[in-house]
Amino acid sequence: MLPAARERVGGLVIWPARPLERVYRDSPPTRVGERLRLSCVRNEYEGCMFGLYSDAGARGVRLKVSDLVLEGGGGRIDSRHVRALFVGSIPLPRNSPAPPEELDRLAPCEVPDPILEEVEEVDLEPGVTQPCYLRVYVPPDAEPGEYRGFVAAVAADGSEARMEVAVRVHPVTLPSRRSLYVTNWFSLESIARAHGVQMWSEEFWGALERWVRFMSEYRQNVFWVPLDLIRVRREGGGGYRFDFSDFDRYVELLLKCGAELLEITHVAGFKQWGGREIALRSFSVAYGPGDVRSEPGERVLPHLLRALEGHLEERGWLGRALIHIADEPTEDGIEEWRRVSRLVKEHAPRLRRIDAVETTGFGDDLEVWVPTLHHFDQWMDEYLEAMRAGKEVWFYTCLNPAGRYPNRLLDFPLLKTRILHWINYAYGLRGFLHWGFNWWHGDPFRDLNPNLPPGDTHIAYPGRHGPLPSLRLEAMRDGLEDYELLKLLEEEIVAVKRRLGGKALELPFERRALELCRRAVPSITGYVRRPEELLEVREEVVREILEVRRRPLALVLTEPPEWRPLTWGPVMVLVRGACEEGCEVEVNGKRVEAGGGYFATYAAPDGQGRVVVRVRKEGLEKSIVRRFAIAE
Numbered sequence: 001m002l003p004a005a006r007e008r009v010g011g012l013v014i015w016p017a018r019p020l021e022r023v024y025r026d027s028p029p030t031r032v033g034e035r036l037r038l039s040c041v042r043n044e045y046e047g048c049m050f051g052l053y054s055d056a057g058a059r060g061v062r063l064k065v066s067d068l069v070l071e072g073g074g075g076r077i078d079s080r081h082v083r084a085l086f087v088g089s090i091p092l093p094r095n096s097p098a099p100p101e102e103l104d105r106l107a108p109c110e111v112p113d114p115i116l117e118e119v120e121e122v123d124l125e126p127g128v129t130q131p132c133y134l135r136v137y138v139p140p141d142a143e144p145g146e147y148r149g150f151v152a153a154v155a156a157d158g159s160e161a162r163m164e165v166a167v168r169v170h171p172v173t174l175p176s177r178r179s180l181y182v183t184n185w186f187s188l189e190s191i192a193r194a195h196g197v198q199m200w201s202e203e204f205w206g207a208l209e210r211w212v213r214f215m216s217e218y219r220q221n222v223f224w225v226p227l228d229l230i231r232v233r234r235e236g237g238g239g240y241r242f243d244f245s246d247f248d249r250y251v252e253l254l255l256k257c258g259a260e261l262l263e264i265t266h267v268a269g270f271k272q273w274g275g276r277e278i279a280l281r282s283f284s285v286a287y288g289p290g291d292v293r294s295e296p297g298e299r300v301l302p303h304l305l306r307a308l309e310g311h312l313e314e315r316g317w318l319g320r321a322l323i324h325i326a327d328e329p330t331e332d333g334i335e336e337w338r339r340v341s342r343l344v345k346e347h348a349p350r351l352r353r354i355d356a357v358e359t360t361g362f363g364d365d366l367e368v369w370v371p372t373l374h375h376f377d378q379w380m381d382e383y384l385e386a387m388r389a390g391k392e393v394w395f396y397t398c399l400n401p402a403g404r405y406p407n408r409l410l411d412f413p414l415l416k417t418r419i420l421h422w423i424n425y426a427y428g429l430r431g432f433l434h435w436g437f438n439w440w441h442g443d444p445f446r447d448l449n450p451n452l453p454p455g456d457t458h459i460a461y462p463g464r465h466g467p468l469p470s471l472r473l474e475a476m477r478d479g480l481e482d483y484e485l486l487k488l489l490e491e492e493i494v495a496v497k498r499r500l501g502g503k504a505l506e507l508p509f510e511r512r513a514l515e516l517c518r519r520a521v522p523s524i525t526g527y528v529r530r531p532e533e534l535l536e537v538r539e540e541v542v543r544e545i546l547e548v549r550r551r552p553l554a555l556v557l558t559e560p561p562e563w564r565p566l567t568w569g570p571v572m573v574l575v576r577g578a579c580e581e582g583c584e585v586e587v588n589g590k591r592v593e594a595g596g597g598y599f600a601t602y603a604a605p606d607g608q609g610r611v612v613v614r615v616r617k618e619g620l621e622k623s624i625v626r627r628f629a630i631a632e
Helices: 188-195 202-217 245-256 297-315 334-347 373-378 380-388 414-418 420-427 471-500 502-506 511-520 531-549
Strands: 012-016 036-042 044-054 058-065 068-070 082-092 109-115 121-124 130-138 145-154 160-173 181-184 222-225 231-234 240-243 261-264 268-270 278-280 283-288 291-295 321-324 352-357 368-371 395-397 431-434 554-559 573-579 584-587 590-592 598-603 610-617 620-627
Touching: 012 145, 012 160, 036 044, 036 130, 036 531, 044 121, 044 160, 044 471, 058 082, 058 130, 109 471, 130 160, 130 471, 160 531, 181 222, 181 261, 188 202, 202 245, 222 245, 240 297, 245 297, 278 297, 278 334, 283 297, 297 334, 334 352, 368 373, 368 380, 368 395, 368 431, 373 380, 373 395, 373 420, 395 420, 414 420, 414 471, 414 531, 420 431, 420 471, 420 511, 471 502, 471 511, 471 531, 471 554, 471 573, 502 573, 502 598, 511 531, 511 554, 554 610, 554 620, 573 584, 573 610, 584 598, 590 598
Parallel strands: 036 160, 181 431, 222 261, 231 283, 261 321, 321 352, 352 368, 395 431
Antiparallel strands: 012 044, 044 130, 058 121, 058 145, 068 145, 082 109, 082 130, 145 160, 231 240, 268 278, 283 291, 554 573, 573 598, 584 590, 584 610, 610 620
């Protein structure tokens, strides 16, 4: 048995927050003696903040964790998979542009964000809370059930406070694959400065690998590749020659660390944002030792693009590669942008093009469209039409959107970061882009860029030996894991369809995953705001995965779908389903024939807005419930 949780020993106090809730330096101890609770599937990370406090202060406080032990069994999650970490706080002089109710805290204040993985002990200031974070990784082979353990804070004088931890592990395993394309643009120069190394030295390559591995651990799978890595030379009156040795070393590092797409940087840029004029980038061309000249893109790019496409094909990378044209074309600049895009197509016809865009109507001049989230919302019909025409559509965030839209800004609730990837699933958007992974301004732990919303420039911090995560980056990974759970539910339903065969194969029962997702994201600005609401939907996704697998096998499809609000008039719901041969079926108490494993009927929702389908066979039974919101 684990020792009972103690509220206070030697003046130290420790208490848990709830998932997606921040603990601030001025947060009072409010849940002392309660357990920190997490719910996980296997092969997943999950975390939660907690606080430390002492009226008198305490010196040399360290955190320690126990193994997590399965109640009633021999299962164990080793303590090496459980980390208790101190969290730093960033001064916030002003808020993002949003209504006060959309912010986590009004400025001025200090916002907890950097997770200080390299800090082993802290001194507690008297009467000031130290924010902390518990991160748990559940191995793929963990037995399901509830695990118990503890986190303890131990001061240099031997005083201690302990908090019990309870982790519920479900019998579902998160796939390791990355179904969603995710890119954060990162600054190579920031990495070099942070670690005091010369760009492209061997020390730099080592630092770069640590950062790329870190990004991959947080489920990034698209990495940008600077076009400048291709060295250009010209000898005498001859043609251009291209040296891909640095380019290849860089790409090989990315692929070794888990990259799935290579995002080659822009060939051009607008002379001012929102303008019409565009300029091809120039290139440094070596004519000989010490003789390096700048040459215009009009002269170099046709040769470079042909050589690049050929090289990518030779190395087997062409299918993984994308290339940018010019960032953020608007309606005013689209024709000039189109001219450059067609130049790229002419000289590298098999190289797919991608851009962050501020308008619509790119037709066949762009393969991967990446609008800002608010523009996708506002011009959705045109982007959905592009998707139907075979274009791939992602979305991006930067300093925008703000207001009531979700984003990953420093003073936004952590839920707003996690919900971004539920939006990916809800609208079939295949990727996510943000420009600022590590573009720090001044001291990353003290200074925010005064010209941009707080946190827009970065979501990670520099440590002595490598990158440090943030609470926002943890929430982003959680959202990407949620996306994979929704995909898993979809795949589990498809697997049952194949087992049932026949009519089951004709209907989109896998739409159930979208129905659950839409509970959390009824619209892009109408997403749930309370963490417990989001986490309850996530729990329902897990329960549904388990229920779909359970016999008797049965699937249900309703029209309208569950997430669509209804107006009484009266309301009638079409119910169609597939099940194992020989099942008895009832819909809201009405017996329904299931010939050949297929059934169909109509039903009025009951007084609780429910349609309940009961399926029985050979002593086995399951109930499938759909709930509808009905307005009078």
